Amino acid sequence: MNVLNIQNLKVLFRAGEGFVRAVEGVTITVGEGERVAIVGESGCGKSVTSLACMRLLNTPPAYITADALTFVSKDGKTHDLLSKTETEMLALRAEEMAMIFQDPSTFLNPVMTIGEQLDEVFIYHMKMKKKEARRHSIEMMKKVGIPDPEMRAGQYPHELSGGLKQRILIAMATSLSPRLLIADEPTTALDVTIQAQILKLISERCEKEKMSLLMITHDLGVVREMADRVYVMYCGKIVEEGTVQEILENPKHPYTKALVDTVPGIDERVERFVQIPKSVPHPMHKPSGCYFSNRCSYCTELCKKKQPPLRDIGNGRTVRCYYDAEELWEK
């Protein structure tokens, strides 16, 4: 059973006279207890996809459409997220679907104490009194490994390190043990040593609370650690889907292959870092054919003319390319 089912999700943003197509028909499913990753460079529409699921995009300027955007809550009910009113969404957020963000230093309110910010979840969702909420908050802070939680609860965000702040955000998101946890590049702003701890904490929390995880990242190392299944996203479209192992070891799409190639191995001496030439096209000026055509080293005339469809190549894998990988890699 799929906890989250996104079918053909499209997100447009009004920008001046025209529209920016940030997400163009994305289909993603997250099963129960499954850990799914969305991978891609900055500006691929990963974050927008996740915010659209939480209905956190302001409409307007955003316009969201989908064939289906459903979520199954803990009590087994299926919710059509797009037809929900804002008030109905309030009950789902934090209780059923929660989110961890990129930069813990800007995602905590600077003028409220850590305790106050954690309490709010209990006060507004569980209708608890302040004191009881604080007791739960401190309990949560212990669960995410914060030393001396009583003291920390009275402190302000600027008094905490980045790692601690991210732990607070994790505590906040998981305090009502939601069904689905969306983590939007949760380790990007942290030191490498802290990154590993935070990833471990997220996995632990997911396992303990039986949460499904939708991980958004550009870091293939994180993907290897944290995901069962991977969607590779490029310019608002899914270009490849498969299990972690398959994707990382046997990429079928030139973009995925390029991404995998850019990761330098720690044990080999690299003369030059591998790069993907050029950068992600501006969402208003995407190439006419395949969106990756202008950066693809295997690009043909056909690629420049027409957008390739998403092909099912068996084994639960799909790829958005005209050519079979084996043919391509031989060239």
Place this chain on the structure above:
Amino acid sequence: MKGYYLKKVLSSLFVLFIIISLNFFLPRMIFSDPAQPYYAGVPEDAIALREQIREEHGFNDPLVVQYFDYLVRILTLDFGESHYYKDSVWKVMFSRIPWSMVLTVSSMVISVIIGIIFGAVAGKKRDQAADKILLGLSGITTAIPSFWLALVSVMLFAFTYQIFPYRGAMTAGYTLSMNGTLFFIVLVAVLAVFVALKYILKKTIFIFAGIPISLAAALLVSVPFADIMDVAYHAALPVMISVFSGSISYALLVRNSMIAVTNEDYILTARAKGLPPRVVLYRHTFRNALLPLITNVGMSMAGLMGGSVLMEKIFSWPGMGQLLLDACNNGDYLLSQAILLLFAVITVVCNFITDLVYHKFDPRVKEV
């Protein structure tokens, strides 16, 4: 923390010293002869008599000696006597301060309240009707100087339509009767209640609320209601004009910072927590958006007792601004010196208070 306050106090004292010194030297650059006012009635050719007057008042001493004499007098809070009003400078000033405060405090309080509400409504939804009205009005208030607006409204509302009085703070012939002791007793009593509440309930808000409420209560009790109404009637027009421009500029400030804060990442966190929009707006957005307003209000608080010179002149309001203007015109430099010093002290003290208050609202300032 202690060090922070100590540093603030020391720097404030230093600023005061500079101001006090400037206060001594600047008037001596403006008035050709500081002794001039003392010659009143003395014929020009009575040189010996003039010399005697100069000697008596110490104008013949070297400037350095005069400067130190002056410093000593300031430190002992002895401002001398105003030769124009033939009364102690202290007395002259204190008879005017309350009048200035009537105008400035009321227009400031009303401006801030309107500004916050208007700004919050406009900033809540950008480009909606309220927002567009605010932007339009702010264009108007920036383009029209308030003294011009004051002159036009005096012509329109005081002469053509005679809805409001055009000069003074009370109807001619009236004097304000005020029970000073009662005022003081009520002020202290009400304030004490609020301070007690603050310590019992541990909410600093009681102090902020207590000051204006106790002042208002004391005034209501100690001044006859008819007198209050008479003053209110006279103050209405100048207050409305100040509020018109003041509230719009506060509203614009609140609106802009509301919009800026709405786009902050932590607002997204608050929404992702599933907090009701009302809570996101007031607990998260609004609280952060008020920070720039506190600084702004704090800075204009300094002008409270100084009053607005232009406004008081136009409405012949017997306040400090008017007094300063007259003192300068009359060459009453002991008085002008004392007024300028008072303004300076108030400015420094208000800035100091703003610093203290600000860091109650923004904990990050502690780090400075």
